Amino acid sequence: xxxxxxxxxxxxxxxxxxxxxxxxxxxxxxxxxxxxxxxxxxxxxxxxxxxxxxxxxxxxxxxxxxxxxxxxxxxxxxxxxxxxxxxxxxxxxxxxxxxxxxxxxxxxxxxxxxxxxxxxxxxxxxxxxxxxxxxxxxxxxxxxxxxxxxxxx
Amino acid sequence: xxxxxxxxxxxxxxxxxxxxxxxxxxxxxxxxxxxxxxxxxxxxxxxxxxxxxxxxxxxxxxxxxxxxxxxxxxxxxxxxxxxxxxxxxxxxxxxxxxxxxxxxxxxxxxxxxxxxxxxxxxxxxxxxxxxxxxxxxxxxxxxxxxxxxxxxxxxxxxxxxxxxxxxxxxxxxxxxxxxxxxxxxxxxxxxxxxxxxxxxxxxxxxxxxxxxxxxxxxxxxxxxxxxxxxxxxxxxxxxxxxxxxxxxxxxxxxxxxxxxxxxxxxxxxxxxxxxxxxxxxxxxxxxxxxxxxxxxxxxxxxxxxxxxxxxxxxxxxxxxxxxxxxxxxxxxxxxxxxxxxxxxxxxxxxxxxxxxxxxxxxxxxxxxxxxxxxxxxxxxxxxxxxxxxxxxxxxxxxxxxxxxxxxxxxxxxxxxxxxxxxxxxxxxxxxxxxxxxxxxxxxxxxxxxxxxxxxxxxxxxxxxxxxxxxxxxxxxxxxxxxxxxxxxxxxxxxxxxxx
Numbered sequence: 001x002x003x004x005x006x007x008x009x010x011x012x013x014x015x016x017x018x019x020x021x022x023x024x025x026x027x028x029x030x031x032x033x034x035x036x037x038x039x040x041x042x043x044x045x046x047x048x049x050x051x052x053x054x055x056x057x058x059x060x061x062x063x064x065x066x067x068x069x070x071x072x073x074x075x076x077x078x079x080x081x082x083x084x085x086x087x088x089x090x091x092x093x094x095x096x097x098x099x100x101x102x103x104x105x106x107x108x109x110x111x112x113x114x115x116x117x118x119x120x121x122x123x124x125x126x127x128x129x130x131x132x133x134x135x136x137x138x139x140x141x142x143x144x145x146x147x148x149x150x151x152x153x
Numbered sequence: 154x155x156x157x158x159x160x161x162x163x164x165x166x167x168x169x170x171x172x173x174x175x176x177x178x179x180x181x182x183x184x185x186x187x188x189x190x191x192x193x194x195x196x197x198x199x200x201x202x203x204x205x206x207x208x209x210x211x212x213x214x215x216x217x218x219x220x221x222x223x224x225x226x227x228x229x230x231x232x233x234x235x236x237x238x239x240x241x242x243x244x245x246x247x248x249x250x251x252x253x254x255x256x257x258x259x260x261x262x263x264x265x266x267x268x269x270x271x272x273x274x275x276x277x278x279x280x281x282x283x284x285x286x287x288x289x290x291x292x293x294x295x296x297x298x299x300x301x302x303x304x305x306x307x308x309x310x311x312x313x314x315x316x317x318x319x320x321x322x323x324x325x326x327x328x329x330x331x332x333x334x335x336x337x338x339x340x341x342x343x344x345x346x347x348x349x350x351x352x353x354x355x356x357x358x359x360x361x362x363x364x365x366x367x368x369x370x371x372x373x374x375x376x377x378x379x380x381x382x383x384x385x386x387x388x389x390x391x392x393x394x395x396x397x398x399x400x401x402x403x404x405x406x407x408x409x410x411x412x413x414x415x416x417x418x419x420x421x422x423x424x425x426x427x428x429x430x431x432x433x434x435x436x437x438x439x440x441x442x443x444x445x446x447x448x449x450x451x452x453x454x455x456x457x458x459x460x461x462x463x464x465x466x467x468x469x470x471x472x473x474x475x476x477x478x479x480x481x482x483x484x485x486x487x488x489x490x491x492x493x494x495x496x497x498x499x500x501x502x503x504x505x506x507x508x509x510x511x512x513x514x515x516x517x518x519x520x521x522x523x524x525x526x527x528x529x530x531x532x533x534x535x536x537x538x539x540x541x542x543x544x545x546x547x548x549x550x551x552x553x554x555x556x557x558x559x560x561x562x563x564x565x566x567x568x569x570x571x572x573x574x575x576x577x578x579x580x581x582x583x584x585x586x587x588x589x590x591x592x593x594x595x596x597x598x599x600x601x602x603x604x605x606x607x608x609x610x611x612x613x614x615x616x617x618x619x620x621x622x623x624x625x626x627x628x629x630x631x632x633x634x635x636x637x638x639x640x641x642x643x644x645x646x647x648x649x650x651x652x
Contacts, residue, residue, distance in 0.1 A: 004583075005579070005582070005583060006583050009579060009580070009583055013324060013328070016331075017327070017331075020331055020346065023346055027338075027343065027345060028341075028343070031613065032608060032613035032615070033608060033609065033612045033613025034608075034609060034613070035604070035605045035608050035609070036341075037338040037340070037341055037343045037345060039605065040334060040600075040601040040604060040605070041331075041334050041345065041346070044327055044330045044331055044334065044597075045331075047323070047327045047330075048324070048327040048328070048331065051320060051323050051324045051327060052324060054320065055320055055321065055324060058320075069582060069583045069584060070582045070583075070584065072582060073377045073378075077377050077378065078377075080376045080377060080379065081373055081376050081377045081578070083376075084372065084373060084376045084546075084550075085373065085574075085575060085578075088369070088550065088554075088571045088574065089571060091554060091567075091571075092564070092567045092568055092571055095558075095564060095567065096564060100555075104551055104554070104555075107547075107550065107551065107554075108547050108551065111543065111546060111547040111550060112543045112544070112547055114376065114543075115376060115379055115542060115543035115546055115547070116379060116542075116543050117541070117543045117544075126544065126547075130547065130548060130551060134551055134552075134555055138555050138559060142204065142207075142559060144555070144558065144559040144562065145562055146555070146558070
């Protein structure tokens with residue numbers, strides 16, 4: 001790897017900080033004696049930009065890569081992380097249309113399989129059980145209106 | 154109300170049924186998350202804040218505080234038996250604790266850390282009880298400029314004392330402050346940075362951010378290097394009694410740890426973690442046999458495990474007396490208070506004595522409960538480590554998702570949770586300290602409000618704002634903390650040249 005991931009993250013912070021700084025100018029700034037809504041964001045945005053630039057420059061030096069970051073996983077390790085992350089995103093995207101039951105069972109199946117549970121039998125059993133218990137606990141005991149999805153509504 | 158009266162009142166509050174139950178539940182959950190590597194007290198507190206909505210603020214705070222100091226007890230168990238820290242404040246305990254366990258003294262190490270935690274925890278609460286009220290009284294004279302300086306200096310200390318480079322930590326403070334400004338602006342009610350999302354007008358909530366960074370982020374880290382079941386050393390109940398010689402060696406470090414821990418707890422920063430390192434270094438330095446450290450010295454277990462407990466009591470002081478949290482865990486407590494509609498600050502003690510004294514008294518009870526839970530039942534908690542990781546991680550994820558959703562019944566919060574989880578994973582890999590994000594988010598609105606009030610008060614005259622005596626001293630301390638580490642090499646170099 002020629003450059004690490006740190007410069008990318010620094011750049012992201014620079015972009016976000018810059019956009020935030022620009023955004024603060026669209027708010028009423030007020031005066032120093034009577035600061036408005038944009039005053040504090042102006043300071044924070046300036047600080048973000050001023051901090052991410054030197055960090056970006058620093059991170060571009062090659063020898064810093066090993067000191068400043070852990071290696072990102074490769075191969076199977078990477079698939080596990082990505083698998084769990086994708087399962088989470090799937091849960092968020094389909095929670096409203098499919099409902100809590102299907103989404104949480106799917107999430108549990110994915111996580112259990114990705115993290116090394118071999119038996120399909122156990123996977124399905126644990127997923128259904130944990131979904132049922134958590135649904136009962138939150139929807140009935142704690143009165144949270146969990147989305148039911150089109151199948152059950 | 155003087156301290157004795159206050160404490161008596163506090164016990165009356167803490168011994169009421171729901172509060173006692175909340176205390177027990179809190180320390181139980183605290184011990185559990187302490188034992189389990191991965192999820193720590195901050196994630197657990199975030200997870201349980203939604204479930205406290207139905208309770209009163211006193212009960213909620215008693216429970217959440219129980220998680221905080223309870224985790225300090227549980228953490229040592231995993232460190233000693235598995236050589237993996239149950240949570241960050243027990244890293245040091247691995248060094249000598251695991252060595253003791255390998256030599257067959259696991260029971261002694263567990264007992265010493267349990268008793269040390271109890272002794273130091275209790276001493277810490279005594280100190281808290283006597284330090285907090287006068288501090289709150291003094292703070293009544295604080296105006297917005299003093300509060301602004303105090304908050305700012307707190308954030309600076311945290312960034313300097315945390316792990317990782319200072320500039321990275323400052324960037325994280327900025328990130329937290331940025332998140333804190335999203336939503337309705339406190340003075341005029343103008344929506345800011347909501348990106349056209351109506352729901353964002355309520356602001357970015359603490360629960361999804363904390364749960365994402367500390368819950369989901371940790372699960373992703375564990376998913377990356379998942380291993381089989383940990384190798385654990387077994388302990389029998391009758392092995393739990395240290396010998397007389399071991400007691401004699403362990404007792405002074407407990408007291409020293411208690412003192413050092415409480416003082417460090419008062420300073421802004423991840424107090425519990427720092428206090429363990431400080432105590433370990435101290436014990437090694439004054440020990441008559443420093444060569445034993447690293448080979449299973451009982452002082453190396455007793456000192457740090459005591460220190461992290463009294464540090465939690467110390468960290469409660471600024472929260473309860475000033476309404477300013479200086480550590481991520483107390484920031485969670487403040488967040489919970491605000492959610493419950495309680496105005497934190499120096500008036501809390503006189504206006505809501507049931508909260509202050511109730512929580513203090515519950516901490517005595519909680520420490521006693523923890524001693525009982527952790528010594529005879531240590532095997533039960535340790536057996537939780539035998540639960541397969543995939544099951545545990547799956548359940549944690551599910552709880553994070555439903556828990557977040559239950560706060561506002563909001564899908565947006567789930568997106569924030571997952572987004573923060575991914576961001577937290579990447580930032581962790583790049584060795585960013587995440588505690589400043591939480592503190593920035595919680596303290597941001599306070600920082601902005603006091604800054605704007607101060608400027609208004611001083612008619613825009615920045616100097617007259619800075620030069621108020623208390624304010625000036627605080628800001629000087631903040632500048633010193635930033636500048637001193639850079640000066641040290643310069644001074645050393647000069648010394649060498651003149652020689």
